[in-house]
Amino acid sequence: MRYLPHSDAERADMLAAIGAPSIEALFGAVPAKALQSESLDLPDxxxxxxxxxxxxxxxxQNHAAADGPFFVGAGAYRHHVPATVDHLIQRSEWLTAYTPYQPEISQGTLQMLFEFQTQVAKLTGMDVxxxxxxxxxxxxxxAVLMARRLTRRTKVLLSGGLHPHYRDVVCGYLKDDADLICLDASPEGQGDILDRIDDQTAAIVVQTPDFYGHLxxxxxxxxxxxxxxxxLIxxxxxxVxxxxxxxxxAYGADIVVAEGQSIGNALNFGGPYLGLMATRQQFVRQMPGRLCGETVDADGQRGFVLTLSTREQHIRREKATSNICTNSGLCALAFSIHLGLLGEAGLVKLARLxxxxxxxxxxxxxxxxxxxLLNATFFNEMTIRLPVAAEPVVAQLAKKGILAGVPVSRLERGRPELDNLLVLAATELTTDADITALIAALEEVLP
Known part of the structure; x- marks a missing residue:
């Protein structure tokens, strides 16, 4: 594609229209060393x-999750999303509503978010x-930053069973922080996290089911x-x-964080995803992000508003609890619609399946x-140890059209003791034929 007009006359007309003496003047603010000196090799x-x-x-050329046997999990799960969800989230009252700062014209969006919060609170067993x-x-x-504010302590322990990507993001937020202690990943347990807690500890972070599938x-x-x-985070x-x-x-968690992608949101080649957070009532003022509340208007009619909004960047940036300035509103809507369609009985049935x-x-x-098999307990995900390195095996099975899970070594480089470990997941969409194909392929490629 050509980025400039073809003739000198056309270039001159363009420059005259915008009041620039030359093309070089357009890029005067760009350092000379950053300018491209040669033409880009792009097609017309x-x-x-x-x-x-x-x-x-x-x-x-893509091989999507639905194109064959699929056993990938590790934080991204393939579930059935009813067509009703996609239909409802595309209605204009949802699709055009983005930032509900003016409650008088955003009641639908605010009510949806209020209902969403209620669902998440009930699902996690928390107050808000x-x-x-x-x-x-x-x-x-x-959640880690929130725990530090609440306890006025800085030491945080990350379990060895925490998803490596989650650990890396926390480390990115708290770069070079000596008070952040990440225990080594282990398929056998959480490490010695409980023995490391002392009077300076702000929080411990534990995942269940953990990265390896253990409860x-x-x-x-x-x-x-x-x-x-x-x-406890x-x-x-x-x-699910x-x-x-x-x-x-119900077991004493103080802050619960979850990935909501599994409900209402398809894999979509990597996103967008949906972060869930719930906590106890006494901690609500330190919770990041938005909070929707129920109120009444001047006429006594039920209404919805953003509450505690002084915490947010757009109000008091210097005192904000978080740098989050938006939310995954459309994904939250899809989550809420899907969970509403399932109901309590449907969710239980889906989980059992x-x-x-x-x-x-x-x-x-x-x-x-x-x-x-390394798991004594699991929900829908487990870890196996192969007699050979897992990555080459997964690559061979991919050539056969089978996506056979996530090699732990892909996420934990430099840990040869983990090279033979493979994390697999099964959902309600995993058929007997899928399992049969996986087993046959494994028996064929393993020595």
């Missing part, structure tokens, strides 16, 4: 239909939830943290698990020679 412009055909050809964060990983970092004892972690005056990357497992709030599919996968993997 093409008709729109040829560009569309080219893009369709590129898209056709915010009107969403970007995703689970940034939400975890926000963790939240009550023990809560008791150990509270005995030292620390807070519980992370959930598979929100709370349809079957006890809510973290996920666990049943995972049990079928685990039983089948147990028949493959050389494969060792």
């Amino acid at each position: 412009h093409s008709p729109e239909f040829l560009v569309e055909a080219h893009m369709r050809g590129l898209a056709g 939830a915010n009107a969403s964060l970007y995703d689970g990983s940034t939400g975890t970092a926000e 963790r004892n939240i009550q023990t972690a809560a008791d150990a943290a509270h005995a030292k005056g620390a807070l 519980v992370v959930v990357t598979e929100i 698990s709370l349809g079957l497992l006890e809510a973290p709030g 996920n666990h049943a599919r995972a049990c079928a996968l685990a039983d089948a993997l147990g028949t493959v020679k050389g494969v060792e």
Whole structure:
């Protein structure tokens, strides 16, 4: 595509129209060393239909989750999203509403966010939830900062079972902070996190089901943290698990952070995602992000508003609790609609179906020679140890059209003891034929 008019006359007309003496003057503010000295090797412009055909050809090279057996999880899960969800979120009253700073014209958006908060609070067993964060990983970092403000302490312990991406995001927020202690990833346990809690600890961060699929004892972690005056942050990357497992709030969690992608939001080649956060009532003023509340107007009619908004950047930037200045509103809407369609009974049924599919996968993997299942407990995700490095095996299976999970070494570089570990997930969309294909392929490629 040509970025400048073709003739000298056309260039002169353009410059005259904008009042610039020369093309060089347009880029006067750009340092000379940053300027491109040679022409870019780009093709000439093409008709729109040829560009569309080219893009369709590129898209056709993708192998999507629905194109074959799919066992990828590790924080991103393939679930069925009813067509109703996509239909409702595209209604104009939702699609055009973005920033509900003027409640008198944003009642629909505000009510939806209020209902969303109610759902998240009930799901996590907490008192109050915010009107969403970007995703689970940034939400975890926000929870750590929130715990530091609440306790006026700085030391934070990250469990070895925490998702490596979540750990890396927290470390990015608290770069070079000596009071942030990340325990080594371990498929066997959380590390010695409970033994490391002391009177200077602000919070411990524990995930359940953890990155390796293990279910963790939240009550023990809560008791150990509270005995030292620390807070317990519980992370959930598979929100569907709370349809079957006890809510973290029931076991003493102080802050719950979760990834909401599994409900209402398809994988979409990497995003957008939806961060969930809930906490106890006494901590609400230190919670980041938006909070929608219910009120009455001058006529006594029910209405909805943003509450505690002085915490946000747009009001008092220097005293803001967070740098979050928006929320994943459309993803939150999709979450709320899908969860509303499921209802409590539907969510429980969906969770049981996920666990049943995972049990079928685990039983089948147990028949493959050389494969060792490392989980005594799991929801819909598990870790196996192969007799060889996992990454080459996954690559071979991908050539056969099977996406066989996530090698731990892909996320934990420089840890050779983890090279043979493979994390697999099964959901309600995992069929018996998918499992059979995986087992046959594994038996073929393993030595």
